[in-house]
Amino acid sequence: MEYTVQKLANLAGVSARTLRYYDEIDILKPTRINSSGYRIYGQSEVDKLQQILFYRELGVSLDSIKEIVTASSFDGAAALREHREKLLAKRKQLDLLLANVDKTIALTEGRTNMTDKEKFTGFKQKMIDDNEKKYGEEIRQKYSNETIDQSNAKVMNMTEEDYEAVTNIEKQVLETLAQAFENGDPAGELGQKAAELHKKWLMYYWSEYSKEAHAGLAQMYVDDERFKAYYDEKQPGGAEFLRDAIHIYTGMKG
Amino acid sequence: MEYTVQKLANLAGVSARTLRYYDEIDILKPTRINSSGYRIYGQSEVDKLQQILFYRELGVSLDSIKEIVTASSFDGAAALREHREKLLAKRKQLDLLLANVDKTIALTEGRTNMTDKEKFTGFKQKMIDDNEKKYGEEIRQKYSNETIDQSNAKVMNMTEEDYEAVTNIEKQVLETLAQAFENGDPAGELGQKAAELHKKWLMYYWSEYSKEAHAGLAQMYVDDERFKAYYDEKQPGGAEFLRDAIHIYTGMKG
C-alpha cells in the first residue's frame, strides 16, 4: 500500500505539515518522489512513523527520537530511563508550583491586592527556587538533600506571623550590619550582634543548627554572586564583613 | 534607589535581556531614560518586577501576567484558580506518560528491538490518547468519565496474549466487514457477524456492555473523521456500513 502525505497523515492522525516537517528534518523521508514531485510513502515508512509517534507521545524530543529511530544500535531503554528522570523532575516541579499556587490563592482570597509582606514572600520563594536552579547541585553536595528539602518545606509552611517576624529580623540584620560596618570590626559587639541576629533569622529556614553549616553559608554569601549582591547593596564589602563576623561568632573558618 | 538594567537584573536574578524584553512587550517600563539612552528603574519598578517574577514562578504566561499587573481590578484569584486547573491537568498527563514510559521500559528491557505486536500496542495507545485529546470533551459528555477511564485502564493492563487476541479479532472484523460489504446487506448474515465480532473486540476495551453505547460508538465511527478514515480505508463507505450493521445488531438507531 502506498500513501500520499494526506493519506498517511489521516491514517496516523497527524497533519500533512507534520510529515513534510519530518521529511525536512530527516526524521522520516518518503520512499520515493513521483514524477509530479509528490511524496510517496510505503509500508516501512508507516511502521517508522508509528514508532516516531509513539515516542512523541511519551514526550521525547524529536531530536532524541531521531537518534532512537535512525541508529538501530541506540539503546532505546537507556534513553527512556533518562527521559523518565526528566519526567519525574518535571512532576516534582509541578507539585511545588501547585503547592505555591494553592497557598497564594488562600492568601489572596478575601483581599483584592497583595500586601508588601506577601510580595516579599513571593520574592523569597523566588530566591529559593532560583538558588535551587542555579546552585542546586553544588549546594546539595555541600549540604544533604534533606537539609535543603526541609528548608524549602519550612518556608512553605510558614504562617503569616512567621513572615512578619522573619521580615523584621532580616531588617534588623541589615541595620545592625550597617552599624557594625561603620564601626569596622567584625569581632566587635555590633558585628557579633549581627551574626547572632543572622542565626536567629536562619532558624526560620533551617530545622537544625550547626556552626559548621552557618559558617559555610556565610562563605557562600561571598562566593555566590546573588547573595553577595544582596548584602553588598548598601555597603560594598557587606557580604565579606558579615562572613567574617559569622566566622568569628561560630569560631569556624568555613 | 535607582538601577540600570544590569543592576536590577542582578538584584532580581534575571538577565538584562529579560528586562529589555519586558520593556519591549510593555510589561515593565523603566521610570525614565537618561540622557545617554540608558534605562533607569526606580523603586516602584522593583516592586512590580517582584510581582511579575512571582507569577512567572507560578508558571503563568507573560500575557496573563500583563493583565494581572496592569489591571489592578483584575481578579487575580480567579486567574490563579484557572491556572491551578491547568497545572492539575498537566500533572495528570505527566502521570500517564510516566506509566507509559515505565511500561515501555519494562517491555523493551531484554529485547533490543520492538516486535510488531508492541508497535501496534503503541499505536493503539496513541490512538486512544489522540482521541482523548481531540474528542475528550465530547466523548466524556456522551459517556461517563468512568467509562473512559476504565477503558484506558483496561488497555493499560492488557497482557501480551490479550494484545494478540485483540489484534486477531480486529483483523477478523475488517475481513468480515469487507466480505459483507461486497454482499451489500448490513442486515445479512455477514454484516451481523461483523457487528458481533466488533462487540467481541469492544469488550477488550470496555468493562461492561450496553446496546446503547455500542450503537452510539458505531455512529461516532461515521461522525469522527479519524475513525471514519480507519474503517473507510479499504472500502469507502465502510464506516457507514459497519454503523448500519451494528444498529441493526443492537436494534438501536444510535
Add this chain to the structure above:
DNA sequence: GATTGACTTTGACGTTGCGTAAAGGTGTAT
C-alpha cells in the same frame, strides 16, 4: 588624553514543532 574594561543601546537571528497562508502545479470528475 588615550586606552582599557565594563557597562549601555538597538537590531536581528536562533530556539521547538509545527500552524497557517500564499502562489502555483496536478489529477480527476463533471
Add this chain to the structure above:
DNA sequence: ATACACCTTTACGCAACGTCAAAGTCAATC
C-alpha cells in the same frame, strides 16, 4: 472547460528569551 481537491515550496508566526554584533558611554588607569 471548469471546478475542486489534492500536491508542491517558501516563508512568516508562536513564547520567552539567549546570543552575537556593531556602536555608543562611563569611570578608572597609564
